[in-house]
Amino acid sequence: MSxxxxxxxxxxxxxxxxxDYGTADEFVGIVKSVIRQLAPGVDVVDLTHEVPPFDVxxxxxxxxxxxxxxxxxxxxxxxxxGVGTDRKPIAIEVAGGAAVLVGPDNGVLAAAAxxxxxxxxxxxxxxxxxxxxxxGPTFDxxxxxxxxxxxxxxxxxxxxxxxxxxxxLLMPGILPLTRVDGDELVGEVLWIDRYGNAQLNVDPDExxxxxxxxxxxxxxxPRTARRAATFAEVAVGELGCIVDSYGLIxxxxxxxxxxxxxxxxxxxxxxxxxxxxxxxxxARPAPTKVALGPSRTNPEAHxxxxx
Amino acid sequence: MSxxxxxxxxxxxxxxxxxDYGTADEFVGIVKSVIRQLAPGVDVVDLTHEVPPFDVxxxxxxxxxxxxxxxxxxxxxxxxxGVGTDRKPIAIEVAGGAAVLVGPDNGVLAAAAxxxxxxxxxxxxxxxxxxxxxxGPTFDxxxxxxxxxxxxxxxxxxxxxxxxxxxxLLMPGILPLTRVDGDELVGEVLWIDRYGNAQLNVDPDExxxxxxxxxxxxxxxPRTARRAATFAEVAVGELGCIVDSYGLIxxxxxxxxxxxxxxxxxxxxxxxxxxxxxxxxxARPAPTKVALGPSRTNPEAHxxxxx
Amino acid sequence: MSxxxxxxxxxxxxxxxxxDYGTADEFVGIVKSVIRQLAPGVDVVDLTHEVPPFDVxxxxxxxxxxxxxxxxxxxxxxxxxGVGTDRKPIAIEVAGGAAVLVGPDNGVLAAAAxxxxxxxxxxxxxxxxxxxxxxGPTFDxxxxxxxxxxxxxxxxxxxxxxxxxxxxLLMPGILPLTRVDGDELVGEVLWIDRYGNAQLNVDPDExxxxxxxxxxxxxxxPRTARRAATFAEVAVGELGCIVDSYGLIxxxxxxxxxxxxxxxxxxxxxxxxxxxxxxxxxARPAPTKVALGPSRTNPEAHxxxxx
Numbered sequence: 031m032s033x034x035x036x037x038x039x040x041x042x043x044x045x046x047x048x049x050d051y052g053t054a055d056e057f058v059g060i061v062k063s064v065i066r067q068l069a070p071g072v073d074v075v076d077l078t079h080e081v082p083p084f085d086v087x088x089x090x091x092x093x094x095x096x097x098x099x100x101x102x103x104x105x106x107x108x109x110x111x112g113v114g115t116d117r118k119p120i121a122i123e124v125a126g127g128a129a130v131l132v133g134p135d136n137g138v139l140a141a142a143a144x145x146x147x148x149x150x151x152x153x154x155x156x157x158x159x160x161x162x163x164x165x166g167p168t169f170d171x172x173x174x175x176x177x178x179x180x181x182x183x184x185x186x187x188x189x190x191x192x193x194x195x196x197x198x199l200l201m202p203g204i205l206p207l208t209r210v211d212g213d214e215l216v217g218e219v220l221w222i223d224r225y226g227n228a229q230l231n232v233d234p235d236e237x238x239x240x241x242x243x244x245x246x247x248x249x250x251x252p253r254t255a256r257r258a259a260t261f262a263e264v265a266v267g268e269l270g271c272i273v274d275s276y277g278l279i280x281x282x283x284x285x286x287x288x289x290x291x292x293x294x295x296x297x298x299x300x301x302x303x304x305x306x307x308x309x310x311x312x313a314r315p316a317p318t319k320v321a322l323g324p325s326r327t328n329p330e331a332h333x334x335x336x337x
Numbered sequence: 338m339s340x341x342x343x344x345x346x347x348x349x350x351x352x353x354x355x356x357d358y359g360t361a362d363e364f365v366g367i368v369k370s371v372i373r374q375l376a377p378g379v380d381v382v383d384l385t386h387e388v389p390p391f392d393v394x395x396x397x398x399x400x401x402x403x404x405x406x407x408x409x410x411x412x413x414x415x416x417x418x419g420v421g422t423d424r425k426p427i428a429i430e431v432a433g434g435a436a437v438l439v440g441p442d443n444g445v446l447a448a449a450a451x452x453x454x455x456x457x458x459x460x461x462x463x464x465x466x467x468x469x470x471x472x473g474p475t476f477d478x479x480x481x482x483x484x485x486x487x488x489x490x491x492x493x494x495x496x497x498x499x500x501x502x503x504x505x506l507l508m509p510g511i512l513p514l515t516r517v518d519g520d521e522l523v524g525e526v527l528w529i530d531r532y533g534n535a536q537l538n539v540d541p542d543e544x545x546x547x548x549x550x551x552x553x554x555x556x557x558x559p560r561t562a563r564r565a566a567t568f569a570e571v572a573v574g575e576l577g578c579i580v581d582s583y584g585l586i587x588x589x590x591x592x593x594x595x596x597x598x599x600x601x602x603x604x605x606x607x608x609x610x611x612x613x614x615x616x617x618x619x620a621r622p623a624p625t626k627v628a629l630g631p632s633r634t635n636p637e638a639h640x641x642x643x644x
Numbered sequence: 645m646s647x648x649x650x651x652x653x654x655x656x657x658x659x660x661x662x663x664d665y666g667t668a669d670e671f672v673g674i675v676k677s678v679i680r681q682l683a684p685g686v687d688v689v690d691l692t693h694e695v696p697p698f699d700v701x702x703x704x705x706x707x708x709x710x711x712x713x714x715x716x717x718x719x720x721x722x723x724x725x726g727v728g729t730d731r732k733p734i735a736i737e738v739a740g741g742a743a744v745l746v747g748p749d750n751g752v753l754a755a756a757a758x759x760x761x762x763x764x765x766x767x768x769x770x771x772x773x774x775x776x777x778x779x780g781p782t783f784d785x786x787x788x789x790x791x792x793x794x795x796x797x798x799x800x801x802x803x804x805x806x807x808x809x810x811x812x813l814l815m816p817g818i819l820p821l822t823r824v825d826g827d828e829l830v831g832e833v834l835w836i837d838r839y840g841n842a843q844l845n846v847d848p849d850e851x852x853x854x855x856x857x858x859x860x861x862x863x864x865x866p867r868t869a870r871r872a873a874t875f876a877e878v879a880v881g882e883l884g885c886i887v888d889s890y891g892l893i894x895x896x897x898x899x900x901x902x903x904x905x906x907x908x909x910x911x912x913x914x915x916x917x918x919x920x921x922x923x924x925x926x927a928r929p930a931p932t933k934v935a936l937g938p939s940r941t942n943p944e945a946h947x948x949x950x951x
Contacts, residue, residue, distance in 0.1 A: 053690075053694060055837050058690075062689050063710075063715050075366055077363045099479065102374075112876060114875060165888075168889045169889030223362050261475065382673055382676050383667075386667075403673065409681075531671075567782065568725075579782065581782055582778065582787075584779030584780060
């Protein structure tokens with residue numbers, strides 16, 4: 031599939047493409063047309079173009095989640111609120127040349143590069159002969175990044191495309207860390223997916239020894255989620271806590287949107303708390319009981335909670 | 338286009354792909370990346386990824402409408418609310434091996450399989466060596482179905498991919514039938530398309546001998562639709578009844594949304610009634626008439642309606 | 645990439661495809677499946693399928709903006725409110741055969757054809773042997789246009805596909821012109837892009853000698869926009885006036901939607917006015933001043949404005 035038309039040998043036959051361009055305008059199609067004309071035989075695989083406009087964090091996290099499954103080749107990521115300013119257009123070689131990431135130096139590439147071994151070499155894409163002449167300075171996807179991706183596929187060496195830059199000087203990405211606050215593990219929502227699942231920046235090991243139920247606090251409302259292996263183990267109306275398809279902890283519901291149930295958005299703080307057996311009972315939603323006599327609450331539970 | 342890169346001969350060079358993944362997340366791109374790495378030279382044609390989340394009925398009907406136009410090869414359909422449970426991931430061979438349908442055994446494949454001759458052989462995709470190792474059990478599109486599709490394209494025999502299962506034991510699809518109730522033909526909305534046209538499960542033959550106008554009742558409000566060959570024959574503000582591009586009866590409007598005009602949704606019941614000449618007149622929306630004297634209604638019409 | 649599977653030599657290996665089909669229904673996938681079956685080895689590049697339903701003007705402008713970047717080959721544009729009527733399905737050869745535009749003769753192809761030299765030859769796609777047999781007359785994308793595109797790629801001569809028609813008789817496109825009204829240049833919004841930038845039908849030369857600030861009137865509210873080379877030069881909350889990536893004047897904001905700030909839609913009238921130095925001061929949003937004594941407004945400014 032790769033090199034019939036051109037007859038030439040391609041260095042890479044795949045460009046994987048992520049952007050915040052959306053698909054209502056022709057931006058994505060034009061970037062592909064430019065690549066196709068400069069490097070016939072290369073296929074473009076769309077990762078997504080619905081990164082929210084200008085949302086470098088979201089684009090960078092999407093790329094980082096995906097990168098281990100992406101084809102060897104060029105990875106083109108254009109979320110670029112600073113287009114036309116002095117932010118640098120760059121190409122980063124990783125994994126011994128198995129992949130080159132192309133995009134703006136604003137952090138969108140950084141987490142993905144880190145996931146596959148880190149930037150080994152990088153250049154600033156500043157050579158006019160490898161750009162399209164542009165009627166205006168606002169569409170670097172077409173005029174700077176697409177040509178660079180195509181030339182890399184054709185075998186133009188990285189160092190030909192621009193001025194070398196020390197990878198240590200590139201803009202870092204943001205991968206928020208968890209922290210412990212008293213008896214709570216404080217995490218953050220990395221991603222709300224189409225189904226409303228909320229992926230947290232929490233590794234399963236961080237709550238490995240905890241019980242079957244996890245206390246969750248968002249804002250001031252405490253909830254309980256059931257540990258589950260699949261969505262189906264979560265009862266309707268209940269929250270689940272699963273290891274998601276990327277190996278991170280996610281708050282989910284069964285055929286419903288956990289993020290809607292909780293009013294959660296990307297970047298929101300989520301506090302997780304280990305529940306003891308009695309906490310679990312107490313935290314479970316229960317039918318309201320009307321107690322006319324003295325409280326029958328288990329005194330041992332109280333004792334434990336005080337300890 | 339199919340086998341340049343790999344040098345190998347592909348059994349199938351096309352995977353046609355439908356899902357409820359949407360395109361805002363990277364799910365579709367990752368499935369394609371997995372297929373491309375396992376089976377270089379295969380192209381993926383997107384049918385749609387905007388099946389409403391978990392809507393097996395809608396996905397199955399979309400596939401059934403489309404299947405006669407789809408390229409020979411693998412047809413991958415992932416609408417899978419039961420992912421991770423004991424619902425079976427399956428592959429179904431149809432049409433003497435011209436196509437293999439891959440997806441969950443929840444009915445989403447069934448109507449399409451039926452449209453092209455029915456399932457001839459089927460397997461449960463239970464061989465670990467043909468799956469990706471997964472960090473979590475919730476993304477079978479990536480870990481189970483994409484690898485199966487790729488291996489089928491590469492020529493791995495169906496029976497290699499998993500344990501044979503009797504096609505008669507697969508989950509059936511839902512193709513709702515019309516029924517007659519008194520003088521009405523009771524149908525159902527199969528599909529509301531982008532333009533608001535409402536496709537019914539009604540074959541043109543079922544109303545073949547009826548007149549130029551068709552009585553339509555949705556809920557309790559009776560309307561009249563004009564039989565037409567094209568949208569343009571329907572006057573503005575009027576409803577039309579056409580044979581749509583799939584050969585089924587659809588309720589339409591001219592450059593407007595019939596489903597919005599009628600408040601129709603997929604799955605809604607629609608009652609069709611044969612109109613006699615006088616009924617047509619009576620059923621037409623008419624200016625309100627204020628009659629001061631005795632009614633001038635045609636007595637013959639009354640007589641007929643009573644007969 | 646182009647001709648491995650078929651072994652045959654393709655005349656064109658690319659179909660660039662624009663439509664108002666959306667991507668929720670299977671229309672786009674079916675058109676691609678038909679092309680792929682009739683012309684294996686051809687790739688389809690999506691320009692966009694989210695042209696608003698029936699919006700011939702928007703589709704035509706999108707195509708005209710894009711055409712200089714599109715791959716040589718077939719350009720398929722289906723925005724077709726008159727499908728099934730006597731509007732003609734056509735193919736137009738341009739640029740000495742470098743491209744053929746295929747679609748309905750309703751103006752959607754006209755501006756793009758004009759951008760690349762004008763229609764040289766045209767035919768009406770009226771040969772049944774180059775169409776699919778259709779169960780209904782409402783999906784010409786599948787039954788008429790996709791087969792024509794595929795046959796053109798395969799090398800079927802234009803004149804084989806249908807009856808020649810004089811290009812001068814084709815429906816013209818709409819490219820609205822600016823006009824001068826007193827001291828105002830009256831333009832129109834051609835396009836609101838995903839980021840809310842409003843492209844006008846104004847060439848930079850038309851306001852070349854004007855100053856750093858441009859008066860803008862939409863409806864009755866006068867505003868001022870700053871001339872800028874990039875989005876970043878525009879202050880937050882301010883409007884900018886840039887030369888966009890297509891070489892036209894656009895009203896923009898920095899990381900915000902200018903069209904939302906102004907309530908602008910496609911097709912809206914925008915009046916531009918040259919600002920003199922004092923006008924600039926007067927037109928700037930300023931804190932409200934309470935003047936207890938006689939007005940201190942610069943009398944010279946008044947004089948000038950009256951002149």
